[in-house]
Amino acid sequence: MVVLAVVAIIAQRWIPTALAMLAVVVLAYFLAGIRAKTLWLQLRPMLLMSTFIAVLHALSSNWRLAVVVPATILTLVLLAALVTLTTRTTDLVDVIVRLTKPLKRFGVEPERVGLTLLLGIRCVPLLSGIAGQVREAQLARCGIFDVRAFAVPLIVAAIREADAIGEALVARGFDD
């Protein structure tokens, strides 16, 4: 992975090699058995920005940069996304925990880091659910969507939620 990334950065000096690298990474997706649709989902958010960058370089008639820069960015993004797609989230949490071990001397506790990450993962659907409820309640009352009337109750509910979760963490022996 790292080797490919380094090669991609060297390859960005010439148009053919940069495009070849992009092709290699796309090929790697198919070798990893990832469907075209998943690949497209990774590419889609990048397209607007890449096109924009290409146009800006083309405007100053720097054709090499107009091709090479978006191609290299797409190559690196797809390469990084490949790691994420082929590794389980819990394994990546373990990697983070291992990476924080040298920080022990600064008072960082790797185990707590891991638990906090997992708690964070757990909070995503929890908060999305609360956001949905607050939004419904607000639409029912006002009929229109108003960011402020949405966000104040959301944040207040979030703080209440944190109080309750903090209490449950203590009850379940988190601080022991």
Place this chain on the structure above:
Amino acid sequence: MTHLPTTTPDATAQPSAIPIIIDHVGHIFDVGTPRAHQVLTDITLKLDERRVGIIGHNGSGKSTLIRMLDGLIQPTSGHISVAGHDTVRDAKIVRRHTGFIFTEPDHQIIMPTVREDVAFSLRRSGLDKATIATKVDAMLVRFGLTDSAEKPAHLLSGGQKQLLALAAVLINAPTLLLADEPTTLLDIRNAQMFSDLICELPQTIIMSTHQLALLRDFERVVVFHCGQVVADGSPAEAKAHYLHLMETTSE
């Protein structure tokens, strides 16, 4: 320092109740601020039964009291001891032998998946990974959660979430189970099932609820009103007093 007795799952004889002494306990929220208000006033109770119910209106102080028994809230006056341990000074010892079921299971489910959440309870047990996995599996089988083991917790139904919360608490083999309105968010059928389930447990149980029917087989029911104990006796006596209270305070 004496430790609380531990229950063994295969105990056939009913274990004796965990004695709880609540000695002149009061609690003022946000004490010392303009928002200060009294939630409990001079409560003295000696609980020595295996099944104790607590009923009362919202804001009567029952949630505060039940949290105090686990050291989650500290009394602003008086003392509480659970099996001889002070809930303030020895909070960690008390909590190690106590399980707490909250009203909203989402608050106490900490880990992303069902299996991880049950295993979380054992992370300080000193057991090796294989033993933990075996214990977790057994617990999941016991509560019918095996098929959901790898599921994200937020995809469970309300009833299943409360079962998961209970499984995660019981895996630590607590001797005392505190439950604060554990069935309020469940439908009637699930509420009955859940309360039947906990009533069969060997643990000493202190449970607060609004569903009086669930306390039918309890040995003792205490009625709270405005931070004070207004009735204390059999489920029938407590229920009569509570219904009377509802009539007299409804105007």
Place this chain on the structure above:
Amino acid sequence: MSVTVTPVSNSARRLSARDLALAAVFAGVTAALGFIPPIYLPFSPVPVTAQTLGVMLAGAVLGAKLGFVSQLLFQTLVIIGLPLLSGGRGGLAVLSGATVGFFVAFSLSALLIGWVTTHLNNTYQWWKGVIIHLVFGLLFVDVLGVAGMMLIAKLTLGKAIIAGVLPYLIGDVLKAVIAALIAHGVHRAYPGLLK
């Protein structure tokens, strides 16, 4: 019901259970705001997302330490692959894209907003909040963002500003104001959060 389990203490090195819960929940808030469908404003070619509102609010509501930890947690969740950035982006890929500077700024921005809010705006006044958000939630973030674009997309300063700052400017200024109004409302509803 409100329960005080453990008092928030800034002197203690170790975060309490409630602190960790606050950080995790606010990481969730930033994620949840990213799920709101983007709004298209007149005069602007790009959609406005609510996500960076979460960054400003984390700092303005929680203060420096917890604001920073919460957004660092959010960033880490994104990096390990959760598709939480608005538009469903996530994974190591965000670190190699042209917008990496804006992403890196999340936790640092919350840290600065939190510190300045605690020290200069403790009795929350919304107009002060707006200024703090404009400086540390907008200017600071854009400096990092533009630097990232110049480095990775090989754009000149002017072009990086055209690509990464100008289209979002109206939306960002609006968010700075809205975040201050929200923080004002939250601090009134929940006094004592900033210690």
